[in-house]
Amino acid sequence: MRIWTRSRVLVALFAVTALVIAACGTRVDHDSIVRAADTGAGPAASDVAPGEPGSVADAPGATADPDSDPTTGEAADSGRGDGPAGERGGSSGDAGGAKGDSGGDQGGATNGEPIVIGTVGAYSGPGGAALAQGARGLQAWGAHVNANGGINGRPVKVIVMDDGGDAAKARSLMKELVEEHNAVAAVAAMTVVETLNSWKGYVHEKKFPVVGGTCGPEWVKAPMLFRQCPSSANQIYGTALVGAKHGDGTKFGGLFCSETQSCTYVEEQLFDKGGAKRAGLDPVYRARISVFQADFTAECIQARNAGVELFMVIADPNTVERVTSSCRRQNFTPQYLQMSSTMRPQFASNPSFENGLVSMSVFPFAGLSTPAFKEFAAAWERFGDGNAPGPAAAQAWASAKLFEKAASSAGSEISRSSIVTQLRKLRDERLGGLTVPLNYDSSGVSDVPCTYYMRIAGGKWTAPEGDDLTCW
Known part of the structure; x- marks a missing residue:
């Protein structure tokens, strides 16, 4: 049992660190993501004619009104009509294989053949704690698009495929998305490094575009992977720059998990390669920790004695919370400087994080008033x-809006090749402030050195600079 527990925690950590060097949603287990994708008793999306009522998703906290225009579009897996509603690759306790779709042809103002897209990601099990809201974000976008007439009048069908963090299953599901469902693109690929590497070569071979996702270092020089974020190195440096520009002090310290190379990568960028110092911080302390530690008293005392004012913890959110609790018991209350994936939205109400600074690789998920953000907030x-x-x-929504931009520009000829063509035409595209400026060429995305930032103030998430970017 102890070995099983360690493996579960490590899978969760791999999921988080994929985002740490890329971009934590709420914890959603396998059954929850299935419920979020299934319509329950309603017909499959492919069985519902335009304008006909479908059923509202049986998802925890779903706010769609079943008496209104039923545009949640979250029917069970049906692709282009093949496969029974509710088909799954495993039992409800299995880590992967669950599939669901969103959109279909339920939007009252849409007509024609659905535009089929999908996502393959680690949406259940331990990894789901960090990534499951990505699947929900993509489904929310599909439902919202269909409620507003679709793309060029055509409905969108979003197929959610849960690999549970299993590399072999991830490759199998990606092949199914491409070859059986005939999707035009994968969108918001919320993956861990190992699963993405299992199908990266396959999508290049098939010239199948993957639009947005976790944006880890494996997205570099990948012509079919269109990331919506800066590179991992720039995301890490941008976090240090946020601390130097907005922090209450410059003496910087960090704790880095010892279980994955991803944590080590962040440490190396900030300390060994001088990122923190270049940004204007004074690195005075660092240490390796384990996500299996129950207490971090020694590290907190060492950081306090070193004079740390800005403190970073690169680990899963549970470990981050344990660190802050240990430090508070030692009357050590530094200002925390974090990458977004190490934080849960609920952390805003934790006194330890008051005045905390967080970098974001896409738009802040709270505190904005722009039209692009209001659209996201209303859909969510x-x-x-x-x-x-x-x-x-936020990562998934930005990915979906990027796909929407390309598909809308493609007109009536929406295909894999036309999506790629339209994406490569984009120049300094920010999607209304949702992303850093995006430019694509035949080798992938150019790397724009910019970041967003958020601050926790008064127990709430804020975006003091709105959708303005910190660039260098």
């Missing part, structure tokens, strides 16, 4: 999971 309010959105939801 109606079609989200009933909880406050977090970084993974």
